[in-house]
Amino acid sequence: MYVGIVVGSVVATRKSDDLVGHKLLIVQKMKPNGEKLDDLEVSVDSVGAGVGEHVLVTTGEPAKYVFGTSEISIDSAIVGIIDSMEYSE
Amino acid sequence: MYVGIVVGSVVATRKSDDLVGHKLLIVQKMKPNGEKLDDLEVSVDSVGAGVGEHVLVTTGEPAKYVFGTSEISIDSAIVGIIDSMEYSE
Amino acid sequence: MYVGIVVGSVVATRKSDDLVGHKLLIVQKMKPNGEKLDDLEVSVDSVGAGVGEHVLVTTGEPAKYVFGTSEISIDSAIVGIIDSMEYSE
Amino acid sequence: MYVGIVVGSVVATRKSDDLVGHKLLIVQKMKPNGEKLDDLEVSVDSVGAGVGEHVLVTTGEPAKYVFGTSEISIDSAIVGIIDSMEYSE
Amino acid sequence: MYVGIVVGSVVATRKSDDLVGHKLLIVQKMKPNGEKLDDLEVSVDSVGAGVGEHVLVTTGEPAKYVFGTSEISIDSAIVGIIDSMEYSE
Known part of the structure; x- marks a missing residue:
C-alpha cells in the first residue's frame, strides 16, 4: 500500500459495468513527510474520501x-483515510 | 488505473485464441493536465474507444x-472513456 | 520479496473492514549492505515487527x-524479521 | 501488454517441471516507432515466435x-506476432 | 521472468509459517550479456541454486x-538454473 493525497x-x-456507481479519484503518491x-x-474510493485528504x-x-468480489475490473x-503518521528518516 | 490517450x-x-476478436490499442499514459x-x-478495448480519446x-x-472471465491472457x-477531469496540483 | 527497514x-x-486490527507499518527498501x-x-505486519528492524x-x-485468506485488500x-544476510557484490 | 522484439x-x-517443453525467449521492449x-x-513463447520478430x-x-492452466509458474x-502497427505521436 | 545472479x-x-524450510536467496538482475x-x-529457491549461479x-x-500451492506468501x-543464453543486441 502507499500513502497518497486525493487531488482530483x-x-x-x-x-465498464462494474465501475458504475463508484467514485473515481485521482491520487498523488506522497512521502510520509x-x-x-x-x-x-x-x-x-471505498471509504468516503475527498479532495485534499x-x-x-x-x-x-x-x-x-x-x-466484496473477486470479479471486478x-x-x-482507497482503503483508508489517514489520521496520522509517525516517521523517522 | 491510469489516464491515457489512444495513439494507435x-x-x-x-x-493467442483468447485475443481473437479483440481490438488492440496503443495507449500513452498522460497526466490529468x-x-x-x-x-x-x-x-x-472494452468500451469502443478510438484514436485521440x-x-x-x-x-x-x-x-x-x-x-467476463478470469481465464484470459x-x-x-480500456475500461472507460473519460468525459472530464477535475485536478488541482 | 525485498529487504526493508521499518521506519514508521x-x-x-x-x-476497510479487513484492515481492522492490523498494524500498518511504513517500510523503506534497503540494499543488503x-x-x-x-x-x-x-x-x-504479520510477525510482530517494530521500528528499526x-x-x-x-x-x-x-x-x-x-x-489466512485470499479475500483481503x-x-x-511483512513476512519475516531478518537476523542476518550474507551478500557479496 | 507491451510490444517487443525477440533478441535471444x-x-x-x-x-521447474512446469517450464519443461516451453521455449524461453529473451524479449526487448520497443516503442511502436x-x-x-x-x-x-x-x-x-506460445505462438511460434523467432529471433527478430x-x-x-x-x-x-x-x-x-x-x-490453458492457472497453476503454472x-x-x-508471447501471445502474438505483430504484423503491423499504426501509431502517431 | 528475468535473468539474475545469486549474490547472497x-x-x-x-x-511466516509458509516460508519455513525454504531457502531465501538474494538475486541481482543482470542483462544477458x-x-x-x-x-x-x-x-x-526451488531448484537447488547457489551463490554465483x-x-x-x-x-x-x-x-x-x-x-505446489496457490496459498503461500x-x-x-527461482525456477531455473541457466546453462547458456544466446543474445544479440
Missing part, C-alpha cells in the same frame, strides 16, 4: 476485495 | 473481468 | 496468504 | 492462461 | 505454483 476526480459516462511524488493514478491505497489484485482502491 | 493500434494475425508521459502499452485503463489481473483493458 | 507507522480510523533506497510503502516484505497477490505484508 | 533465447536444463528500450525479460507480450498473472508470455 | 542469502528465524543491474530482490526468476502471483521464485 474523473468522470466517465461510457465505462508530506512531499508529493510524481506518481498519479486513478483509484476507486491523505489516504491509504491498495493496488493490484487485492484491491478488488474492498468491493478495479486495480486500485 | 496493433494488428496481429498469429495470436494533458501532458503526455513516456509510458506506452497495448491495451484491449482519453481513456481509463485497468492493468494486471483485474483487467480480465471486463471480458489479457493484462490491460 | 500509519494510523487510519476510517478504513544497509544502504537505504528511496522506495517507501505501507506494509501490514530489518524485515522481509512480500508484495502483491501473495501477500494476502499470510493472513492487502497488497504488502 | 535461454537454455536451462535444471528448471521501432526504437528499442532498455527493458529486457524472458518470456515463454516483433511480438506482443502479456505479463503477470494473466500470462498463465495462454497455456510463468509470469510472461 | 537471508536468514530469518521469525517468519552479463552486466549486473541495480535491482536486487529476495527470491525463494545464473538463474531464471518468476515474480508475482505465478511464483507460488513452483511450490511467496512473490518471487
